[in-house]
Amino acid sequence: MKPLLISRHTATSCIGTGLDATRAALAEGRSGLRHCDFETITLDTWIGRVPDLEAVVMSPALADYDCRNNRLALLGLMQDGFIDAAIDAVSRYGAKRVAVLLGTSTSGILETELAYRRRDPVSGALPPDFHYRGSHNIFSVAEFVRHAIGAGGPAWVISTACSSSAKVFASASRLLELGLVDAAIVGGVDSLCLTTLYGFNSLELVAPEPCRPFDPARSGISIGEAAAFALLERAPAHPADDAILLSGYGESSDAHHMSSPHPDGLGARMAMEQALARAGLATADIDYINLHGTGTPSNDSAEGAAVRQLFGNATPASSTKGATGHTLGAAGGLEAVFCALALSDGLIPGSPGTRNLDPAIDIAYRQVPQHAPLRHVLSNSLGFGGTNCSLILSRAGGKTS
Amino acid sequence: MNAKPLSATIRSVGLIGPGFDNWPEARAVLAGNVPWSPVATRIPSPGVLPPAERRRVGAVVKLALCAGVEAVDAAGADASRLATVFASAGGDGANCHAICEALASDDRRISPTRFHNSVNNAASGYWGIATGAMATSTIISSYDGSLAAGLIEALALAHELAQPVLLLVYDHPYPEPLAAARQVSDAFAMALLLDPRGNDAPRLQLGELCDAAPDTLPDAEMDAVRSGTPAARGLPLLALLAQGCSGKVVIDYLDDLRLELSLTA
Numbered sequence: 001m002k003p004l005l006i007s008r009h010t011a012t013s014c015i016g017t018g019l020d021a022t023r024a025a026l027a028e029g030r031s032g033l034r035h036c037d038f039e040t041i042t043l044d045t046w047i048g049r050v051p052d053l054e055a056v057v058m059s060p061a062l063a064d065y066d067c068r069n070n071r072l073a074l075l076g077l078m079q080d081g082f083i084d085a086a087i088d089a090v091s092r093y094g095a096k097r098v099a100v101l102l103g104t105s106t107s108g109i110l111e112t113e114l115a116y117r118r119r120d121p122v123s124g125a126l127p128p129d130f131h132y133r134g135s136h137n138i139f140s141v142a143e144f145v146r147h148a149i150g151a152g153g154p155a156w157v158i159s160t161a162c163s164s165s166a167k168v169f170a171s172a173s174r175l176l177e178l179g180l181v182d183a184a185i186v187g188g189v190d191s192l193c194l195t196t197l198y199g200f201n202s203l204e205l206v207a208p209e210p211c212r213p214f215d216p217a218r219s220g221i222s223i224g225e226a227a228a229f230a231l232l233e234r235a236p237a238h239p240a241d242d243a244i245l246l247s248g249y250g251e252s253s254d255a256h257h258m259s260s261p262h263p264d265g266l267g268a269r270m271a272m273e274q275a276l277a278r279a280g281l282a283t284a285d286i287d288y289i290n291l292h293g294t295g296t297p298s299n300d301s302a303e304g305a306a307v308r309q310l311f312g313n314a315t316p317a318s319s320t321k322g323a324t325g326h327t328l329g330a331a332g333g334l335e336a337v338f339c340a341l342a343l344s345d346g347l348i349p350g351s352p353g354t355r356n357l358d359p360a361i362d363i364a365y366r367q368v369p370q371h372a373p374l375r376h377v378l379s380n381s382l383g384f385g386g387t388n389c390s391l392i393l394s395r396a397g398g399k400t401s
Numbered sequence: 402m403n404a405k406p407l408s409a410t411i412r413s414v415g416l417i418g419p420g421f422d423n424w425p426e427a428r429a430v431l432a433g434n435v436p437w438s439p440v441a442t443r444i445p446s447p448g449v450l451p452p453a454e455r456r457r458v459g460a461v462v463k464l465a466l467c468a469g470v471e472a473v474d475a476a477g478a479d480a481s482r483l484a485t486v487f488a489s490a491g492g493d494g495a496n497c498h499a500i501c502e503a504l505a506s507d508d509r510r511i512s513p514t515r516f517h518n519s520v521n522n523a524a525s526g527y528w529g530i531a532t533g534a535m536a537t538s539t540i541i542s543s544y545d546g547s548l549a550a551g552l553i554e555a556l557a558l559a560h561e562l563a564q565p566v567l568l569l570v571y572d573h574p575y576p577e578p579l580a581a582a583r584q585v586s587d588a589f590a591m592a593l594l595l596d597p598r599g600n601d602a603p604r605l606q607l608g609e610l611c612d613a614a615p616d617t618l619p620d621a622e623m624d625a626v627r628s629g630t631p632a633a634r635g636l637p638l639l640a641l642l643a644q645g646c647s648g649k650v651v652i653d654y655l656d657d658l659r660l661e662l663s664l665t666a
Contacts, residue, residue, distance in 0.1 A: 199516030385526030
């Protein structure tokens with residue numbers, strides 16, 4: 001594929017609101033996880049909660065979209081001049097030439113969960129202030145962002161669990177390649193809710209401690225929330241040396257099981273191979289892999305097997321889930337932004353939470369942040385239900401020094 | 402919207418809706434050959450799923466899988482080799498209702514099956530288990546315009562892969578109390594096997610995003626199905642297809658935009 005320019009990007013998660021705080025946390029190998037203090041939840045688990053999200057106020061014009069997920073989207077859009085860059089793209093290209101494609105897994109379901117507690121005791125009706133379209137509906141976050149920036153091109157939400165906001169980069173690439181649009185706002189927003197915390201708990205997939213990806217004592221995930229956005233455009237003929245490009249993507253399905261991955265990581269391997277082929281790169285060209293690395297026993301061993309088969313044990317790899325928690329539908333977008341920061345800063349993020357390496361997984365796993373020259377990096381997102389996506393990001397002007 | 406027109410032949414159709422158990426029944430009605438009996442949609446049972454999975458899946462997944470199987474079989478295609486695009490406005494409302502009820506109760510434990518059926522990509526996951534398809538599968542939502550969004554993604558994907566792509570569009574009504582906040586009139590599913598190559602079948606071409614009104618159906622009761630269920634927004638296109646006619650159709654997409662399509666018989 002012809003590489004696309006990521007002309008602006010931003011991330012907001014429990015390790016930081018905006019890029020400055022995020023890159024500082026990544027450089028320090030700091031975790032933002034804390035013991036669960038969300039809502040009325042009594043589970044003994046750790047979460048990645050975005051600070052001060054409750055203080056975000058929606059403008060009256062967008063009040064119909066008021067819910068935790070869209071407040072997180074708004075907080076994310078306001079960082080690093082992203083909303084201005086998006087509005088500028090709309091004015092440069094024309095509203096209909098700008099797409100909004102976002103990933104989420106639970107959208108504004110929290111509002112519905114809370115509304116169910118306030119059902120009319122006689123009729124069972126939801127309270128009159130419950131606004132389905134602006135909160136519960138899965139498309140709500142893309143509709144909200146579309147209105148917030150005035151975009152008028154194609155818009156949709158991809159909801160393929162944990163690969164959602166990686167797959168939107170692939171969708172946007174197709175629309176740009178075919179000339180249907182000139183720019184795309186992509187990314188993901190997912191927020192804490194009871195469904196995912198109690199649901200993953202019912203599957204016995206949440207850890208009672210901060211998650212420990214690729215650790216032999218790993219016992220599950222820590223759930224987090226995040227908003228990550230990227231502005232994708234066609235790359236100029238001669239991009240600046242420090243320009244960050246999307247140079248490949250691969251998408252596959254496990255066709256195996258609803259809630260456990262293919263044991264050999266076959267689907268994950270297919271996604272990585274496709275991404276390399278589309279980028280025209282060999283495995284030796286990849287300088288860093290941001291693993292999906294959730295911290296569940298089966299996910300890490302399947303992904304580890306896939307990476308080992310393809311890359312051997314030479315390519316540095318790490319999981320940032322111990323820093324942010326698993327941000328589910330936002331994870332692919334969030335970790336794509338981490339990869340962009342890695343390329344800009346020449347920094348391989350570490351793996352907070354991991355104390356020891358699982359001796360059964362033979363890959364070049366990095367526990368602490370490390371400065372290194374980087375040119376091409378790969379990010380894996382492997383979804384519940386078996387939907388996988390790998391992205392390759394590159395620095396236009398060769399390796400950072 | 403188009404720099405170069407994006408199109409594909411419609412190799413086959415799968416359809417389940419009120420009064421329609423399959424595409425041949427719907428085609429006969431939409432072509433004007435047979436009167437329509439508007440009985441409530443019958444939810445089929447997906448024989449392609451292993452029995453254990455068949456017991457676990459909700460009506461939404463059954464609809465999607467059965468419409469998909471009909472389209473694949475009608476074309477004599479190999480499901481295990483097809484990329485898929487699933488489009489649904491609301492996913493599995495009954496499952497969501499059960500989870501929200503449990504979470505609002507004193508005992509918040511929810512069953513593992515309920516939880517893994519709650520992901521919006523449940524239909525895609527079960528499709529993969531049933532067919533062994535390891536190609537890309539995408540699950541798209543765009544409120545009432547989910548069909549339009551699915552068509553854009555499916556046609557773009559078919560062009561990128563230079564291979565047929567199966568588009569599956571499906572919706573099922575919510576139970577109360579959610580139904581009061583989001584009304585969907587009946588269950589409906591449509592599958593289209595879209596092939597960017599070949600000229601031996603009717604060709605569907607993507608037009609512009611426009612502000613024209615959506616096309617309607619002449620039968621008011623059948624038009625209520627179209628307007629009452631997001632997945633049924635393609636009925637005017639299917640009517641053209643059933644009648645063997647060429648023409649343009651405008652379908653709902655985003656709140657201020659519609660999508661124009663053209664069909665060459």
